[in-house]
Amino acid sequence: MSSFGVVLLLHGLALAASTAQPLPGIAIERRLADRYRLAVGDTVRLTPAADRPAARYLVEAIYQPKADPATALRGEYQIRFHLPELSRLLGAADRVDRIAVLGRPGIPADSTAFRLNQPAFGYRAYPSERIASESSRTFAVVSRFHRAIGVISIVASAVFLLCIMLLKVEERRLDAAVMRMIGISRATVFRAFVLEATLVAAVGSGLGVGLAAVAGALTNWVYRRRFETSLVFSHLSPDIVAFGVGLSLVLGVAVGALAARRLVTARPLALWRRAG
């Protein structure tokens, strides 16, 4: 399967059909076919290195590999050969990178791997489960990293939100002074400002969710094109929406209440003076 280092040389889409001898067949992945406008029945010339002789192959099939985050971002193209053909092309006779072994039912993979490793010469056997857990460990690391970055971003946006809400209420200093002076009670003024802060926070988080959806869609669009894969890069789950909206509402209302409290507990005249 690994065709690492195979450089693809394209021969025009010429009519190789006329040649008498049947060419060895290969299967190429869809992205490669799209990139070079290849179709089943075309002939390609492949060489393992630019200065090595090329061999001709017949495209027998085009396939769609399973989307795999481990390989998607490398941007390499895959070609499937019959094993002897690839060995011949690479000049590495009788060599493989990996062998998959299916044990008889009932025999634990661990013990088979252990037995295979006993006389091991030039290979090492691992139970598939271990390989899977190794590669999932990789993703666990990445997702821990993402979570850490997420926490930093949340802190940054929380501070931003605090600032804005504080200003939003302080802006109303003069209004608070006037309302208090014409005899409206503290509680009423306080309630009015907290209500206003809540509304602002609610509208803001609504807009934020919309913006996030657009940004996520854009990210997916860009990266899917960039890496020609069907992987999902950005996923806006209900949990995340709930968390974001909840956090901004709580912070917004809390700061709004705090600032409003400061406004209503001050003497109206002091407010007036500071507003001037």
Add this chain to the structure above:
Amino acid sequence: MTWALVVRSLFRHPVRTALVVAGIAVAAALLLDMVMLSGGMERSFSRMLLSRGFQIRLSPKGTLPFDTEAMIPAITPILDDLRADPDVERVGPVLATSLHVRVGDSLLTLVGYGVDPAGQGLYELEAGADLVPGDSTGLLVSEPAAAAAGWQIGDTIRLQGRLDPQSARAEAERVVTVRGVVRFLYDARGQRSVGADFRVMQRLGRFPDADPASMVMVKVRADDRVDSVAARIARTHRTVEVNSVAALVVQFRSRLVYFQQLSLILATISLVVGVLLVGTILTITVSERIGEFAVLRGIGVRRARVVRLVMAEGAVLTAAGAIGGVILGLATARYLDAILTSFPGLPAAISFFVPERTAIAKAAVAVFVAGVAASGYPAWLAARAPIAETLRADAE
């Protein structure tokens, strides 16, 4: 006078100012981390590869060094040929195989490296003595291996090689003496490795007939000859893959494109957040104090000075934020680095966040410039206010 005005104006709303500085600090920290991330791993990778000055790697055809367990067969003629090249200063073959040693009643598995003591680019000596050429009974051990097996320098050990495929017996055994503790440059954290003479390791691994090597490191005398030497080796030895460190770094980069993009996006976002913070806060503060600016203009303060006053406020805010951001960023970088370096199998020498002076300077300057630029609009607002009209409105 200007500074008194600027600083005291900022202290007029201490909570607000503190929040803004904190916000800028977090944004700057994120920016710094992303600047470090974008170049850090590549640099630490290349630094690791070049740490002993070997600029070229030979690996089995179609693989990268240590990518698979494949080996280059018949290495001796290749080594002889490389050593004969006048441009080549040193040649370091490496053979990696697995070894076993009995500790109590359990069998400890080790990674064994065969090296040529005259030209090794694989380890740094930490304690004890290095191997000397021709030392066929000496052993170098990594710290984790020594700790796991309880070895001291001078201990004598019975190493078991791989089992012979024909006889299925561990007939390759060798008694060796621990000469020194070394740090293998490409080992993952906690990897238990030992090093011995290249030929000793070939025999222990039971490969003498194939005469294999896992990798060959080549040190070229002059840096500007690296590419041409690599090309020449590739031409003459068709069975090996030849890569200069620079080429390996390029391959590495393509595998890490994700982190590059992530860091670019997040760096942009944090800059935008910083700009928005400074811009909004100053705009609001300025409009609150627009009357003061009109008075200043009224008593004869020039427009340019008013602009400078407001921009100086932005500069003080962002400078304070940037300083906080550098401290915060370095702290979070260590934490983030600890997360990412726990990637399984990653060499311990790789870091993702390298706190380099240029990275720190870049991030701090970027935040500062962005912040000052963001204060441009409020500064313009303050300077442009029509004096008479503003004073009249302010008096109402």
Add this chain to the structure above:
Amino acid sequence: MTVVLGQDLTKVYSLNGRQVAALRGVSLTIAAGEYLAITGPSGSGKSTLLQLLGGLDSPTGGRLELMGRRVEGLSDDELTDLRLRQVGFIFQRFHLMSVLTARENVELPLAEAGVGRRERSERAAELLAYVGLADRADHRATQLSGGEMQRVAIARALANRPALILADEPTGELDAATGAQILELFDRLHQDGVTLVVVTHDEHLAARVPRRVHLLDGRIDRDELATAR
């Protein structure tokens, strides 16, 4: 010497497309050392005239010379410099920089004019003593009473030894007693040879000023010299 020479000054504000003529042809000459009160009903254009005289705003029509210099056509920086060195403003609501101390408020125009630190603080101390506030020099503006703030504002207006002091209802925010103190200060300024223009509703103030200009609906209605005090 003529400090102000205004000929047929007009000022038209446009407010949402509607034109408001605040001044409809005012001609006024003020000689150095004169003490002049501008009176008139609310909306008659007093503040507008004062703003034109001080270079805070420019006339829509007519011709204005300050210290023998044409004001129309000056660049913003030139006008600013004129306000800094030739004109001192005193506002109804004092308009001190609230974060600065009394001394710093007085030093501000000096610093802007490029006066050195030493000379600046000496001059500020001198001016604060002149207005009777030597002991409050290091108090923030917000820690002063209204009358004290107005005296700091007067010291600030005098800082660069301007040829002309303009005051727009300087006693409007003060009680009678405090206002009287300010008026005494103005008298002293007048005796010391400062050219002084004061806009006022205050009959007491107007009565003690040698020359009174009465505006009505954007025009000069009366311009009278008090023959006796």
